[in-house]
Amino acid sequence: MSISGLDTATTDRLRLRTALIERIGGYMTSHALAVVADLGFADLIKDEVRDSGELAAELGTHEPSLRRVLRLLAATGITTEPEPGRFGLTPVGALLRSDSPDSLRAFTRVFCSPMWLTAWQGLGSAVATGDLAFDRAKGSDFYTALAADPEFSALFHDAMSEESRVAAARVAAAYDFSGVSRVVDLGGGDGTLIAALLTAHPHLRGTVFDSPNGIADAAGVLEKAGVADRAEARPGDFFQDIPQDGDLYIIKSVFQDWNDEDALALLRSCRDRLPASATLLVVGTVLPETAHPDQAVAYFTDVNMMVMAGGRERTESEFREMLASTGFTVESVRIGAAGPLSMIRATLTGTR
Numbered sequence: 001m002s003i004s005g006l007d008t009a010t011t012d013r014l015r016l017r018t019a020l021i022e023r024i025g026g027y028m029t030s031h032a033l034a035v036v037a038d039l040g041f042a043d044l045i046k047d048e049v050r051d052s053g054e055l056a057a058e059l060g061t062h063e064p065s066l067r068r069v070l071r072l073l074a075a076t077g078i079t080t081e082p083e084p085g086r087f088g089l090t091p092v093g094a095l096l097r098s099d100s101p102d103s104l105r106a107f108t109r110v111f112c113s114p115m116w117l118t119a120w121q122g123l124g125s126a127v128a129t130g131d132l133a134f135d136r137a138k139g140s141d142f143y144t145a146l147a148a149d150p151e152f153s154a155l156f157h158d159a160m161s162e163e164s165r166v167a168a169a170r171v172a173a174a175y176d177f178s179g180v181s182r183v184v185d186l187g188g189g190d191g192t193l194i195a196a197l198l199t200a201h202p203h204l205r206g207t208v209f210d211s212p213n214g215i216a217d218a219a220g221v222l223e224k225a226g227v228a229d230r231a232e233a234r235p236g237d238f239f240q241d242i243p244q245d246g247d248l249y250i251i252k253s254v255f256q257d258w259n260d261e262d263a264l265a266l267l268r269s270c271r272d273r274l275p276a277s278a279t280l281l282v283v284g285t286v287l288p289e290t291a292h293p294d295q296a297v298a299y300f301t302d303v304n305m306m307v308m309a310g311g312r313e314r315t316e317s318e319f320r321e322m323l324a325s326t327g328f329t330v331e332s333v334r335i336g337a338a339g340p341l342s343m344i345r346a347t348l349t350g351t352r
C-alpha cells in the first residue's frame with residue numbers, strides 16, 4: 001500500500017529510509033529500556049493499564065518525561081498506549097517484570113548499563129586497531145572490574161541466570177543423564193544450571209565450579225531449589241584447577257568470553273585435569289558459517305564479546321578444530337538443542 005498521495009516507488013524508498021532510521025535509533029530504545037527496567041516500571045504496572053501521572057508519582061519521576069519515554073517504548077513494541085497518557089505492557093514488555101519466569105529485567109539492566117554502553121563507545125577504535133574496548137575504557141579487564149563492584153556483579157549474575165534458567169530446562173530435557181553420577185558445571189555462576197539439572201534428575205549429584213566472586217550466590221540458589229544435599233559450590237580457577245570427581249563436565253556460555261589463545265588454554269586445562277573417562281558438554285551459541293538475519297542475537301553476543309572481553313562466538317568448524325587440536329573427540333553436535341543454544345559433546349578417547 002502506498003503512503004497517502006505518493007507513488008509506489010517513492011513509498012518504497014521512504015520505507016527503506018525508515019527501516020534504517022529505526023535501526024539507528026536502537027541505542028535510543030536501549031536507553032529507554034534501561035530507564036524503565038531500573039525504575040521497576042513493569043513490576044509496578046503488571047498487567048494493568050495506568051495513567052502516566054499516577055505512574056510517575058509512584059515511581060518518583062518527572063511525569064512529562066516519563067510519558068514521552070513510555071510513548072517511545074509504545075512505538076517500539078514494549079508498552080501499549082490504548083488511550084492518550086495511559087500505558088500498559090505488550091507481551092514482550094512483560095518480560096521486564098521480575099516475576100516473569102522468562103524475565104529479562106536484570107539482563108536489560110546489565111546490557112543497557114553505563115558499564116556496557118561506555119565500553120561499546122569504543123567499538124570504532126576496536127574495529128580500527130583490534131584493541132579491547134572494555135579494558136581501554138575501564139583500565140582493567142571485565143572480570144576484575146566485576147570483582148571490584150559487588151552490586152553490579154550480583155546484577156550481572158542475575159542476568160546470566162535469567163538466560164540460564166530457560167536454557168537449563170532445555171539441557172535437562174535434551175541430554176541423556178541416565179549414566180551420569182556427578183555433573184560439574186565449569187564457570188557455573190550462581191548454580192542455576194546445576195539446580196535445574198538436579199531437580200529434573202534426582203539421581204544426579206552436582207558441583208558448581210566458578211571464581212569465588214562467581215559462586216557468591218550459588219549456595220542460596222542450590223538451597224532454594226532444594227538440592228543442597230546433593231550439590232556443592234566450589235571456588236577455583238578453571239585454568240589452574242578443575243574438580244576431579246565428575247563424570248560429566250558442562251561448560252555453558254563460557255568459551256565466548258575468551259580469545260582463541262585463552263579458549264585453547266581452557267580446553268588444555270580440561271584435557272589435563274578431567275578424569276580420562278569423563279565427557280565434556282559444551283553448551284553455547286554455534287554461529288552458522290555465514291551470517292543469517294534470523295540469528296541477530298548470536299551476532300549481538302559475538303560483537304559484545306569482542307567489545308567486553310576480547311572473546312568471540314564460534315562456528316561448528318571452529319569448535320571442532322579447537323577441540324580436535326586439544327585432544328578431544330567430538331561425539332555429537334546438536335545445533336539449537338538447548339534452544340537457542342547448541343550442545344557439543346566431546347570425550348578424550350572417542351569411545352565414550
Ligand SMILES: C[S@@+](CC[C@H](N)C(=O)[O-])C[C@H]1O[C@@H](n2cnc3c(N)ncnc32)[C@H](O)[C@@H]1O
Nearest residue numbers: 160164187188189210211214236237238252253
Ligand atoms: C558468561 S558467564 C556464564 C555463567 C554460566 N555458565 C551461565 O551460563 O549462566 C562466565 C562465567 O565464567 C566464570 N569464570 C570466569 N573466569 C573464570 C575462571 N578463571 N575460573 C572459573 N570460572 C571463571 C565467571 O565468573 C562467570 O560465572
